[in-house]
Amino acid sequence: MMINILLFADLQEKVGKDRLELEADSLSIIDLKEKLKNEYGLLQLDDVMTAINEEYALESDIVQSGDTVAFIPPVSGG
Amino acid sequence: MMINILLFADLQEKVGKDRLELEADSLSIIDLKEKLKNEYGLLQLDDVMTAINEEYALESDIVQSGDTVAFIPPVSGG
Amino acid sequence: MTDPLFEIVEDPIEVGAIIDKVKRREAGAITTFMGTVREWTKGKRTIYLKYQAYKPMAVKMLAKIGDEIEEKWPNTRIAITHRIGHLDISDIAVVIAVSSPHRKAAYEANEYAIERIKQIVPIWKKEHWEDGETWIGDQLETVSYPSGSPNIK
Amino acid sequence: MTDPLFEIVEDPIEVGAIIDKVKRREAGAITTFMGTVREWTKGKRTIYLKYQAYKPMAVKMLAKIGDEIEEKWPNTRIAITHRIGHLDISDIAVVIAVSSPHRKAAYEANEYAIERIKQIVPIWKKEHWEDGETWIGDQLETVSYPSGSPNIK
Numbered sequence: 001m002m003i004n005i006l007l008f009a010d011l012q013e014k015v016g017k018d019r020l021e022l023e024a025d026s027l028s029i030i031d032l033k034e035k036l037k038n039e040y041g042l043l044q045l046d047d048v049m050t051a052i053n054e055e056y057a058l059e060s061d062i063v064q065s066g067d068t069v070a071f072i073p074p075v076s077g078g
Numbered sequence: 079m080m081i082n083i084l085l086f087a088d089l090q091e092k093v094g095k096d097r098l099e100l101e102a103d104s105l106s107i108i109d110l111k112e113k114l115k116n117e118y119g120l121l122q123l124d125d126v127m128t129a130i131n132e133e134y135a136l137e138s139d140i141v142q143s144g145d146t147v148a149f150i151p152p153v154s155g156g
Numbered sequence: 157m158t159d160p161l162f163e164i165v166e167d168p169i170e171v172g173a174i175i176d177k178v179k180r181r182e183a184g185a186i187t188t189f190m191g192t193v194r195e196w197t198k199g200k201r202t203i204y205l206k207y208q209a210y211k212p213m214a215v216k217m218l219a220k221i222g223d224e225i226e227e228k229w230p231n232t233r234i235a236i237t238h239r240i241g242h243l244d245i246s247d248i249a250v251v252i253a254v255s256s257p258h259r260k261a262a263y264e265a266n267e268y269a270i271e272r273i274k275q276i277v278p279i280w281k282k283e284h285w286e287d288g289e290t291w292i293g294d295q296l297e298t299v300s301y302p303s304g305s306p307n308i309k
Numbered sequence: 310m311t312d313p314l315f316e317i318v319e320d321p322i323e324v325g326a327i328i329d330k331v332k333r334r335e336a337g338a339i340t341t342f343m344g345t346v347r348e349w350t351k352g353k354r355t356i357y358l359k360y361q362a363y364k365p366m367a368v369k370m371l372a373k374i375g376d377e378i379e380e381k382w383p384n385t386r387i388a389i390t391h392r393i394g395h396l397d398i399s400d401i402a403v404v405i406a407v408s409s410p411h412r413k414a415a416y417e418a419n420e421y422a423i424e425r426i427k428q429i430v431p432i433w434k435k436e437h438w439e440d441g442e443t444w445i446g447d448q449l450e451t452v453s454y455p456s457g458s459p460n461i462k
Contacts, residue, residue, distance in 0.1 A: 077209070
């Protein structure tokens, strides 16, 4: 009953970890973001995209237990 | 009292040489082309550009003894 | 064994190896783009960079860009390698190679690829300036993007 | 000793060497174009090519293209090497490398260079087809050009 959460770039530095685990069955990305904003003060979550299992997802998409959620700050490769 | 003439590509094959020498003091490119058209049947000279001493020239430009004239068929590098 | 066309690596990129991946008898044109670490940006001096990637997803997104290109410019072939980790000035961060029968498509598809990399590939750059460090967001210099970017699919 | 930026050569071109000529600490982007010998053109099969050049003038015209680019896209650096003689399928006939602080100029200047090469650089290609041979004129596929082309200066 775990959701795996991956953090990158400034999010990773802010939290001090590159991954989190959340005990939950299912919730929307918007609710997940809200939860983490409260818990870790990650206000910049408003401006990041989200991927579920390595595919970009919408705010309204539902994360299930066992899924891997990655928060993707504005990218800057190239 | 010589004008050096360089030939390339199909012009070179048609004449069977890559250079000619012409005994002359000075003449316009248009006259030079006319001369060579008559002498070698190089009708395609109508469609080639001309360079005098490695710079593109106009039909009306004058070639002097000692100059090197090159006829430049449509190029196809790259 | 064929080398993968889309890769995230940690060692220096050898351009010739990326070019070799797209060479074909039907190609008349090959374009490459190399993104290199620039010393000066708007008056600020970079000492070095660090790139971080969400590696498996980054590879998937590079392959997705390849699919988009295949659809827009049929009969091109593309290979992309992005380097991550510590990069010094002039080091190559990314190489994009595109081959095509004719040159126009090779230029267009190549430029499209770098634009898309800067939109959808989860790679981040941390600039280590002379006077501090920052994670760089959004190289396209559009405003910071809204959640659920419409540009993804 | 610095290598010349504009060359006509008879041996295979090493792309990396051309790229090295334009690398700079202020560059954030390097583009290259390679023209390669294509096997099929409009249903006709090429066996090999021969390129001929008016060498000293060709080098001068390549340098002229460099000057034009310097004027249109300040702060780019460009190197061009064209090979002549016998070339087989997939061999590289020309390499153009352009470096620039930002990528847009690197793409634009590079494409400009190949267009200009096909207009003003005295190099000719003889196609050796499966069934004969022809000197190719005017790759731009415009009509054969009038004497004293207006495009020269």
